[in-house]
Amino acid sequence: MNLMLALLTNLTLATLLVTIAFWLPQLNAYSEKTSPYECGFDPMGSARLPFSMKFFLVAITFLLFDLEIALLLPLPWASQTTNLNTMLTMALLLIFLLAVSLAYEWTQKGLEWTE
DSSP states (O other): OHHHHHHHHHHHHHHHHHHHHHHSTTSSOOHHHHSOOBTTBOOSSOSOOOOOHHHHHHHHHHHHHHHHHHHHTTHHHHTTOOOHHHHHHHHHHHHHHHHHHHHHHHHTTTTOOOO
């Protein structure tokens, strides 16, 4: 019962915050607020510069690998097993999986953002 109450409270609070964040900026939008800001001066050119899609994909790949390392690598030690062989096997399996994933990204030219 407490779990359901906590989930309902979290869901309600998250929905309320998202709703407020969505409608609050739309209350009084005027031209000064929607124009790009360049250190107090009028913009010299377009503020919407094109963004390299390859660089974006490299950044997303980095974030995925970073999260995998941060979340999965402590898993063997967090499993509270007393068998050292099981723990080391699990850790080496995760490192091997990350190495294979990195090799795959490298062979698919996913780590190069220059053309």
